[in-house]
Amino acid sequence: MNKILIVEDDGVLCKELATLLKNAGYETDVITDFNDPLSGMLTSGADLILLDIGLPGANGEVLLQDFRKKKDTPVIMLTSRTNDVDEVISMSYGADDYVTKPYNPTVLLLRISAVLKRSRGSLQGRSYKDIAVSPVKGSLTRGEKEEILTKNEMIIFELLLDRQGEIVSRDEIMTALWDNDEYINDNALSVNISRLRAKLTELGVPEAIETRKKQGYVLR
Amino acid sequence: MRIRDYIKDRKVAYIIGIVAYAIIILFLNAYKTNKQAIIVVTVIFFMAVILAEIWNYVRKRDFYRHLDSALSELDKKYLIPEMLKEADFFEGKVLYETLSECCKSMAEHVSGAEKKAKEFREYIEMWVHEAKLPVASLTLMCHNSDEPDEKMLTQLKRLDDNIENVLYYARSETSEKDYLIKEVSLKKTFSAVAVKNMETLQTLDFEVRTEGLDKTVLTDGKWLEYILGQLMANSIKYAAKERSRKLLVTAKESEKAVTLQFYDNGAGISKADIPYVFEKSFTGENGRSGAKSTGMGLYIVKSLCDRLGHGISITSEKDSFTEVTITFPKNDFYFAG
Numbered sequence: 001m002n003k004i005l006i007v008e009d010d011g012v013l014c015k016e017l018a019t020l021l022k023n024a025g026y027e028t029d030v031i032t033d034f035n036d037p038l039s040g041m042l043t044s045g046a047d048l049i050l051l052d053i054g055l056p057g058a059n060g061e062v063l064l065q066d067f068r069k070k071k072d073t074p075v076i077m078l079t080s081r082t083n084d085v086d087e088v089i090s091m092s093y094g095a096d097d098y099v100t101k102p103y104n105p106t107v108l109l110l111r112i113s114a115v116l117k118r119s120r121g122s123l124q125g126r127s128y129k130d131i132a133v134s135p136v137k138g139s140l141t142r143g144e145k146e147e148i149l150t151k152n153e154m155i156i157f158e159l160l161l162d163r164q165g166e167i168v169s170r171d172e173i174m175t176a177l178w179d180n181d182e183y184i185n186d187n188a189l190s191v192n193i194s195r196l197r198a199k200l201t202e203l204g205v206p207e208a209i210e211t212r213k214k215q216g217y218v219l220r
Numbered sequence: 221m222r223i224r225d226y227i228k229d230r231k232v233a234y235i236i237g238i239v240a241y242a243i244i245i246l247f248l249n250a251y252k253t254n255k256q257a258i259i260v261v262t263v264i265f266f267m268a269v270i271l272a273e274i275w276n277y278v279r280k281r282d283f284y285r286h287l288d289s290a291l292s293e294l295d296k297k298y299l300i301p302e303m304l305k306e307a308d309f310f311e312g313k314v315l316y317e318t319l320s321e322c323c324k325s326m327a328e329h330v331s332g333a334e335k336k337a338k339e340f341r342e343y344i345e346m347w348v349h350e351a352k353l354p355v356a357s358l359t360l361m362c363h364n365s366d367e368p369d370e371k372m373l374t375q376l377k378r379l380d381d382n383i384e385n386v387l388y389y390a391r392s393e394t395s396e397k398d399y400l401i402k403e404v405s406l407k408k409t410f411s412a413v414a415v416k417n418m419e420t421l422q423t424l425d426f427e428v429r430t431e432g433l434d435k436t437v438l439t440d441g442k443w444l445e446y447i448l449g450q451l452m453a454n455s456i457k458y459a460a461k462e463r464s465r466k467l468l469v470t471a472k473e474s475e476k477a478v479t480l481q482f483y484d485n486g487a488g489i490s491k492a493d494i495p496y497v498f499e500k501s502f503t504g505e506n507g508r509s510g511a512k513s514t515g516m517g518l519y520i521v522k523s524l525c526d527r528l529g530h531g532i533s534i535t536s537e538k539d540s541f542t543e544v545t546i547t548f549p550k551n552d553f554y555f556a557g
Contacts, residue, residue, distance in 0.1 A: 020360055083398070084440050084443075101356040105359065174418065181411045181433070
């Protein structure tokens with residue numbers, strides 16, 4: 001289980017963020033001492049840090065710069081300041097992503113999982129059961145058999161695979177597709193899922209994707 | 221200053237001079253002075269007057285000519301004292317002193333007002349920052365509850381949009397450079413806007429299509445996101461009622477510029493209203509008949525585009541379509557702004 005450290009001084013928001021992350025299956029940790037947040041960040045052993053820019057007494061950007069000198073744990077900056085200057089500074093100080101408040105929770109979770117995936121460097125060589133998944137080639141291979149997935153089908157399959165065994169809601173799948181510049185509607189999503197099912201059946205894994213009424217889909 | 225103006229100005233002095241001369245001649249005749257002496261006096265008198273007048277005219281002419289040309293060349297007229305040489309005659313000195321005093325006092329006044337405006341804007345920025353925290357908390361609370369309340373989320377999004385409007389109105393009204401021009405991906409910016417409006421677009425069964433958005437443009441990413449957000453909000457607000465709804469976003473690149481076309485097949489704008497849509501507080505036919513309109517959206521969009529140096533134009537046909545085109549000129553053009 002991945003551990004995420006939240007560095008956010010607004011108590012309520014911090015608590016809600018922690019709940020959101022826990023519900024999504026992450027372990028969470030929060031910083032309570034804002035006199036020296038840096039040492040808390042360095043000692044937490046988290047896999048990813050959510051860092052607010054406007055902290056009392058300290059600027060998140062400066063904090064990030066100091067942190068980067070010692071560790072390269074992925075950091076996502078959170079801020080309610082919508083201007084490009086902050087974003088550019090944050091990215092140049094080594095932030096992995098930048099999300100503005102009020103964030104769409106689904107998007108935030110997608111970003112977190114994307115950053116975590118990138119930091120693990122797991123873009124190649126993933127597999128589902130004995131099927132090799134190649135997002136770069138857009139293909140699923142089992143032995144001799146190969147099925148080519150469309151961009152949409154690959155996004156859906158990867159999302160399900162990331163959370164294998166868990167329910168992934170239609171809303172989450174839809175957000176992931178839209179976030180990738182694929183503006184499909186509800187019907188098209190159903191079509192994509194059934195095509196993906198057919199391709200998995202071809203590869204000899206029928207009923208890999210299970211439908212949960214009114215909840216979403218599970219990859220078994 | 222022409223010679224005629226000068227003579228007109230000196231009219232009274234000349235009349236006094238001529239009267240004085242006439243009296244002198246009268247006296248000289250009365251004392252039976254000889255004719256030659258009178259001619260000498262006449263020549264000396266007129267020579268002296270003419271020389272004095274030429275000298276006076278020339279120095280004044282130089283000063284006023286300089287003033288005239290400086291005034292017509294200056295873009296900011298209030299800088300005129302900086303351009304003037306101090307005059308060597310009384311009125312010129314007074315004029316110079318007066319202008320300098322006026323400008324100094326106006327500069328103080330303006331800088332006071334600017335400082336106030338700046339402080340106000342900084343407060344707005346801070347206020348927006350503060351106001352977004354509870355919105356963020358509420359959004360998460362809604363999402364975290366066992367049964368996420370869509371209605372509440374919709375209202376929260378409305379609240380957030382309204383907060384953004386204040387921020388960008390404040391940004392569009394100040395003269396300070398508070399944006400950052402860099403390479404921005406159209407695809408990324410549009411998808412952020414689309415995801416924000418995903419629920420509404422799907423509820424209304426919009427068909428969203430994009431073409432050629434894999435380009436980058438020179439702009440401020442956050443400002444562009446707001447601009448596209450406003451355009452999308454309009455497309456949603458004035459969506460077609462009886463046809464299947466479409467939203468088509470296309471980018472094209474030419475040598476000089478990238479153009480972004482934002483097309484919807486919604487209610488459209490009547491011909492009479494088109495020239496005014498970018499004006500402040502203009503609501504027009506659509507604003508009166510259907511959805512509530514403040515007349516601020518497109519005005520802010522236009523001011524932001526102007527400040528970023530982008531062109532914006534709109535074509536539309538009532539009950540058929542609306543297409544907004546934004547032009548992003550390439551590098552060499554940009555720096556003119």
